[in-house]
Amino acid sequence: MGIPAMISRRLFGIAFGTGAAVLLAGALQAQAQTVKIGVILTYSGRDAALGEQIDRSIDLFVKLHEKELPQGVKIELIKRDDTGVNPDLAKRLAQELVLRDKVQILTGGQWTPNAMAVAALTKEAKIPFVTMTAGGSAVTLQSPYVVRTGWTLWQTSYPLGEWAAKQGWKNGYTVVSDFAPGHDGEAAFTKSFTENGGKIIGSVRIPLKTTDYLPYFQKIKDMNPDVVYVFNPGGPQATAFMKAFDDVGITKSNIKLIGPGDITASDELPNMGKRALGVITMLQYSPAATRKANVDFVAAWKKEYGANTVPNYFAAAGWDGMRAIFDVIKAQNGKIDPDATMKLLRQWKNPNSPRGPVRIDEHGDIVQNLYMRRVEEKDGVLANVEFATIEQVGDPWKVLNKK
Amino acid sequence: MTAVSTSGPAYPAASSQLRRLALPLPWLATAALPLFLPGYEPLATQILVMIVFALSLDLLVGYAGIVTLGHAGLFGMGAYTAGILSVYGITDPLLTAGCAMLVAAATGLVFGWAMLRTKDLTLLMLTMASAFLLYEIANKATWLTGGEDGLQGVNFSSLFGTFAFDFRGITAFYYSLAVLFVVFLAVRALIASPFGWSLRGIRENSARMAAIGCPILKRRVIVYVISAALAGLAGALQAQATQFVALYSLSFELSGNILIMLILGGSGRLYGAFIGVPAFMFAQDLLAKQDPANWFLGLGIILIVLVMLAPGGILGIAERVMAAIRRRRGAA
Numbered sequence: 001m002g003i004p005a006m007i008s009r010r011l012f013g014i015a016f017g018t019g020a021a022v023l024l025a026g027a028l029q030a031q032a033q034t035v036k037i038g039v040i041l042t043y044s045g046r047d048a049a050l051g052e053q054i055d056r057s058i059d060l061f062v063k064l065h066e067k068e069l070p071q072g073v074k075i076e077l078i079k080r081d082d083t084g085v086n087p088d089l090a091k092r093l094a095q096e097l098v099l100r101d102k103v104q105i106l107t108g109g110q111w112t113p114n115a116m117a118v119a120a121l122t123k124e125a126k127i128p129f130v131t132m133t134a135g136g137s138a139v140t141l142q143s144p145y146v147v148r149t150g151w152t153l154w155q156t157s158y159p160l161g162e163w164a165a166k167q168g169w170k171n172g173y174t175v176v177s178d179f180a181p182g183h184d185g186e187a188a189f190t191k192s193f194t195e196n197g198g199k200i201i202g203s204v205r206i207p208l209k210t211t212d213y214l215p216y217f218q219k220i221k222d223m224n225p226d227v228v229y230v231f232n233p234g235g236p237q238a239t240a241f242m243k244a245f246d247d248v249g250i251t252k253s254n255i256k257l258i259g260p261g262d263i264t265a266s267d268e269l270p271n272m273g274k275r276a277l278g279v280i281t282m283l284q285y286s287p288a289a290t291r292k293a294n295v296d297f298v299a300a301w302k303k304e305y306g307a308n309t310v311p312n313y314f315a316a317a318g319w320d321g322m323r324a325i326f327d328v329i330k331a332q333n334g335k336i337d338p339d340a341t342m343k344l345l346r347q348w349k350n351p352n353s354p355r356g357p358v359r360i361d362e363h364g365d366i367v368q369n370l371y372m373r374r375v376e377e378k379d380g381v382l383a384n385v386e387f388a389t390i391e392q393v394g395d396p397w398k399v400l401n402k403k
Numbered sequence: 404m405t406a407v408s409t410s411g412p413a414y415p416a417a418s419s420q421l422r423r424l425a426l427p428l429p430w431l432a433t434a435a436l437p438l439f440l441p442g443y444e445p446l447a448t449q450i451l452v453m454i455v456f457a458l459s460l461d462l463l464v465g466y467a468g469i470v471t472l473g474h475a476g477l478f479g480m481g482a483y484t485a486g487i488l489s490v491y492g493i494t495d496p497l498l499t500a501g502c503a504m505l506v507a508a509a510t511g512l513v514f515g516w517a518m519l520r521t522k523d524l525t526l527l528m529l530t531m532a533s534a535f536l537l538y539e540i541a542n543k544a545t546w547l548t549g550g551e552d553g554l555q556g557v558n559f560s561s562l563f564g565t566f567a568f569d570f571r572g573i574t575a576f577y578y579s580l581a582v583l584f585v586v587f588l589a590v591r592a593l594i595a596s597p598f599g600w601s602l603r604g605i606r607e608n609s610a611r612m613a614a615i616g617c618p619i620l621k622r623r624v625i626v627y628v629i630s631a632a633l634a635g636l637a638g639a640l641q642a643q644a645t646q647f648v649a650l651y652s653l654s655f656e657l658s659g660n661i662l663i664m665l666i667l668g669g670s671g672r673l674y675g676a677f678i679g680v681p682a683f684m685f686a687q688d689l690l691a692k693q694d695p696a697n698w699f700l701g702l703g704i705i706l707i708v709l710v711m712l713a714p715g716g717i718l719g720i721a722e723r724v725m726a727a728i729r730r731r732r733g734a735a
């Protein structure tokens with residue numbers, strides 16, 4: 001037997017082996033359908049605490065509901081760190097998840113700028129994108145492949161302006177973080193507050209990366225408005241804001257602090273302490289709510305992550321996001337078709353979410369109840385206690401700008 | 404000028420026949436990358452762009468001895484110039500890249516002319532301040548730049564009217580590779596020229612260079628402007644490859660990262676950028692995948708170890724090993 005024969009025999013062996021492996025892999029694939037889900041969140045840096053809320057919610061949901069998936073269908077989460085507000089990185093991560101890891105669904109979408117960049121990409125990639133907590137209204141307009149399970153700033157601020165004006169408060173001041181959701185919140189509150197007889201006597205936009213708020217807040221104190229509308233993206237920034245309000249003496253004055261629930265995020269309340277007492281906010285979720293679905297959710301959370309942790313509205317948005325993703329996987333038996341998925345997502349509803357009944361509308365935006373909450377002390381613990389409900393609000397911006 | 408030979412190989416003298424033949428190999432291998440590693444084009448493109456950027460920085464740090472912590476300012480000027488032009492309808496990639504180079508060069512001229520009169524720590528602080536200044540302007544001018552949200556509506560037309568910037572990133576990859584090749588040849592020619600040698604002279608002993616009649620400030624400003632133009636080109640490439648521009652492109656973080664990448668590879672060595680950038684970015688990519696929450700820690704440890712054990716960067720280690728082999732051969 002000559003050397004060429006040996007080589008050809010070996011080559012045949014390799015070819016045969018490869019062929020068999022391919023066939024086997026094909027057979028296995030037919031049996032076990034793995035749905036790959038790309039998750040882009042902030043896992044490092046100042047705002048990692050917010051990403052952690054969503055991440056824990058996703059993991060907990062999968063752990064508790066994995067058995068609901070149809071026979072042979074598995075899901076695989078592939079997680080990536082966008083390090084904060086970093087749209088170009090988020091876009092590249094999404095691109096790589098689609099090209100390299102072949103994900104079939106993208107989710108996460110923690111920050112509006114990042115979600116905007118990822119959303120723009122899904123249009124060409126035709127990958128369904130469930131954005132969880134980006135609050136800028138324009139995100140869902142970027143592509144037909146986006147739905148949102150969180151909230152929009154118009155949702156949490158537009159009804160609030162009307163409510164504030166009806167309290168008889170005349171002079172308002174707005175303080176927002178200087179990025180798209182902040183701009184949305186400022187516009188929404190200003191519109192409904194002035195439409196109902198209020199007047200905005202000043203407004204300021206604070207750069208996201210600023211850490212010294214005192215100069216901005218001192219000016220507010222000097223102007224002495226009746227009410228200050230505040231927006232920041234929650235997390236450690238919310239506490240820093242509250243401390244600065246306290247330092248200049250606004251929390252102890254007659255000036256009322258109101259805003260979307262981000263500014264008294266439940267997981268940050270222990271850090272804020274009594275400074276936050278009496279602050280009134282509007283939000284779709286409070287862990288203090290007594291609905292059964294919520295009580296179960298909070299109990300499962302505390303069991304998994306410890307009794308002194310608490311899920312906030314980021315976690316609730318992540319929870320519903322996973323619910324929606326699971327529902328479309330189940331409906332398609334694990335075979336994800338982008339267009340069919342989007343059709344299902346745009347009709348998705350859950351009457352029993354921890355935050356009450358929710359559904360997704362034709363804009364891809366979430367319709368949900370909004371709750372007025374006040375920071376109160378309950379059994380020595382601070383909580384956002386709900387005292388009024390506004391039923392089933394869609395994104396007001398889409399309604400107001402409908403042509 | 405004996406001191407010069409201590410930093411890196413004296414380049415032109417060492418180009419043997421073998422080296423000349425070997426030169427195209429890495430380029431061809433890189434060009435074949437999409438065949439072997441499909442899906443890695445966006446990362447590869449990012450690396451190519453950063454090599455262009457690192458090369459521009461090497462001119463300053465490695466050859467002219469101007470250490471800067473504000474190089475992203477010039478990169479960002481290029482990125483925003485190209486991006487903003489595309490938003491307003493001027494979408495040709497080469498034209499916008501040219502404009503980006505001009506704007507970045509002009510910025511470099513203004514800043515360089517003002518800053519390069521100082522040296523050492525003062526200069527370092529000024530370079531940092533210049534980049535902060537540009538960052539804050541971009542952050543505030545949301546009507547023009549989009550601020551924290553990033554520039555919306557960036558859209559470049561096809562390269563030469565035929566190759567569209569596709570989702571897979573093939574066009575962007577070959578485009579960046581071609582640009583890098585041209586920049587590499589230009590930088591190589593520049594550092595081998597009498598002008599390049601005069602920069603090294605200024606770096607080693609500016610008093611002596613002044614004494615022999617070399618216009619120090621002028622030379623330093625010229626190299627700063629050239630470097631700025633190349634940084635601006637890298638910025639434009641980035642904007643075109645990702646079809647997006649964000650504040651990160653002007654950030655201190657990027658200024659710091661690119662300096663780390665260069666030092667990691669070995670500055671003042673021409674090939675340092677080609678080693679350091681991929682090493683850093685692959686490590687980053689790998690670590691971030693392994694542990695999305697704590698990957699910065701891993702990266703930090705690797706960098707500390709490298710800086711402590713290999714002050715000349717990866718190429719520094721290679722050189723020391725080569726030198727040891729040569730010494731042993733000489734002894735035998």
